[in-house]
Amino acid sequence: MKIIEAKKITNIVSKMCIKAAHELPADILLAIKKSELKQTGLAKHITKLMLENAKIAKTELYPLCQDTGSAVLFVEIGNKVFIKGNITKAINAGIKQGYKEGYLRKSIVKDPLFKRKNTNDNTPAIIHYSFKDGDKLKISLLLKGAGSENKSVLKMFAPSASVQDIKDFILSAVKNAGASACPPFIIGIGIGGNFERSSQLAKKALLRKINNFNKNKLYAELEKDLLKEINKTKIGPQGLGGNVSALAVFIEQEPCHTASLPVAVNISCHVSRHITEVL
Amino acid sequence: MNNLKTPLTLEKIKNIKAGTQIFLSGTIFSMRDKAHKKMVEEDFYPLNLKNQTIFYMGPSPTRPGHKSGSCGPTTSARMDKWTPTFIKKTGIICIIGKGQRSQAVKEAMKGKVIYLLAFGGLGALYAKCVKKSEVVLFKELGCEAVYKLEVENMPLIVAQDIKGESIL
Numbered sequence: 001m002k003i004i005e006a007k008k009i010t011n012i013v014s015k016m017c018i019k020a021a022h023e024l025p026a027d028i029l030l031a032i033k034k035s036e037l038k039q040t041g042l043a044k045h046i047t048k049l050m051l052e053n054a055k056i057a058k059t060e061l062y063p064l065c066q067d068t069g070s071a072v073l074f075v076e077i078g079n080k081v082f083i084k085g086n087i088t089k090a091i092n093a094g095i096k097q098g099y100k101e102g103y104l105r106k107s108i109v110k111d112p113l114f115k116r117k118n119t120n121d122n123t124p125a126i127i128h129y130s131f132k133d134g135d136k137l138k139i140s141l142l143l144k145g146a147g148s149e150n151k152s153v154l155k156m157f158a159p160s161a162s163v164q165d166i167k168d169f170i171l172s173a174v175k176n177a178g179a180s181a182c183p184p185f186i187i188g189i190g191i192g193g194n195f196e197r198s199s200q201l202a203k204k205a206l207l208r209k210i211n212n213f214n215k216n217k218l219y220a221e222l223e224k225d226l227l228k229e230i231n232k233t234k235i236g237p238q239g240l241g242g243n244v245s246a247l248a249v250f251i252e253q254e255p256c257h258t259a260s261l262p263v264a265v266n267i268s269c270h271v272s273r274h275i276t277e278v279l
Numbered sequence: 280m281n282n283l284k285t286p287l288t289l290e291k292i293k294n295i296k297a298g299t300q301i302f303l304s305g306t307i308f309s310m311r312d313k314a315h316k317k318m319v320e321e322d323f324y325p326l327n328l329k330n331q332t333i334f335y336m337g338p339s340p341t342r343p344g345h346k347s348g349s350c351g352p353t354t355s356a357r358m359d360k361w362t363p364t365f366i367k368k369t370g371i372i373c374i375i376g377k378g379q380r381s382q383a384v385k386e387a388m389k390g391k392v393i394y395l396l397a398f399g400g401l402g403a404l405y406a407k408c409v410k411k412s413e414v415v416l417f418k419e420l421g422c423e424a425v426y427k428l429e430v431e432n433m434p435l436i437v438a439q440d441i442k443g444e445s446i447l
Binding site: 042045046049050052053054056057060061062063064065066067068103104105106107118120145147150178179180182237238239240269270271 | 349
């Protein structure tokens with residue numbers, strides 16, 4: 001049995017918020033660098049500015065984007081881990097601490113429809129728990145901006161839908177996202193599960209490292225096909241045209257009801273901020 | 280490439296075509312959803328914004344030693360429902376934001392307002408262009424307050440020029 005104090009989780013989550021807000025994951029940064037070689041003209045110029053932004057953010061401690069997002073966490077708890085204290089409270093305390101100490105923007109409103117008053121500490125976080133064998137506690141955090149989140153979509157297909165129907169739906173979601181979702185995108189896709197699970201899979205897909213394709217060959221091919229098709233749209237950086245419109249497409253799939261075929265598309269902007277720590 | 284300095288005039292912008300890259304300097308005012316809603320829906324315009332430039336932006340808090348927090352553009356389309364009235368009431372001449380506008384906004388801007396795109400997701404880069412920042416209205420709105428910013432060489436691109444030609 002591994003005992004982990006709740007306080008330790010708070011401190012780690014706090015540091016994760018600050019690091020994620022200022023430092024692009026290495027694979028995303030590399031993908032942007034590589035994309036610069038494929039771009040020309042204005043698209044190339046914008047890509048250079050994206051790289052300059054990443055450098056300023058990391059070295060001079062300005063958040064990569066002023067929208068430091070909703071805090072979304074995927075937490076995997078091993079069956080040999082005992083958490084001393086309340087993990088949900090500990091995580092939210094970490095968000096509060098990180099957003100304060102890191103000078104990150106607090107963007108969460110308490111009532112979504114009527115009062116829309118800011119909670120002033122960016123809580124509550126959105127937390128997805130799962131349970132594994134072993135003595136590890138794995139915490140993944142995404143800071144998800146609203147510009148791209150607002151362009152994300154879900155559709156419940158009938159099982160009679162073809163792969164082409166699904167591709168068309170995904171492509172139209174990406175085209176509709178356009179400039180306001182800050183391309184080049186990273187596209188997370190959840191297929192299967194049910195209504196809420198497909199969205200969760202789409203979000204989780206955004207955590208995958210670039211060039212790590214789906215383990216299932218059919219889905220890996222679909223990821224590659226979709227990336228090609230998306231880049232053919234010529235949306236380009238900031239929607240102003242270019243040869244690279246997405247840096248990656250990640251699909252996560254799960255079993256689903258025989259009468260259903262849910263497909264969720266979660267769009268991430270080029271500042272795809274996420275980080276994972278294992279305790 | 281063009282250098283522009285606020286306050287803008289129709290004379291200064293009449294020949295600048297959609298698609299032109301701009302470096303903007305001078306005073307600009309940030310405002311977004313809540314400030315628009317308050318001003319338009321309560322018909323409350325305490326600032327003289329005649330010929331001024333507004334920026335759809337809500338910054339992250341300013342770290343000690345910095346002049347501004349991160350400050351890139353937010354999605355312009357969210358302001359669409361208020362923009363035609365806002366233009367009529369204030370007489371602004373320039374809007375800086377991100378992404379498409381509605382047909383009604385495009386029409387309302389024609390001949391009166393130039394629409395500039397700031398590059399989304401580059402908040403750190405834009406923060407470095409800010410030389411001074413202060414809240415001048417709706418302090419209680421936090422990041423959605425109206426900030427008066429002094430900026431230098433903000434990299435932008437003309438999305439819709441004064442004649443109504445657009446690259447979007």
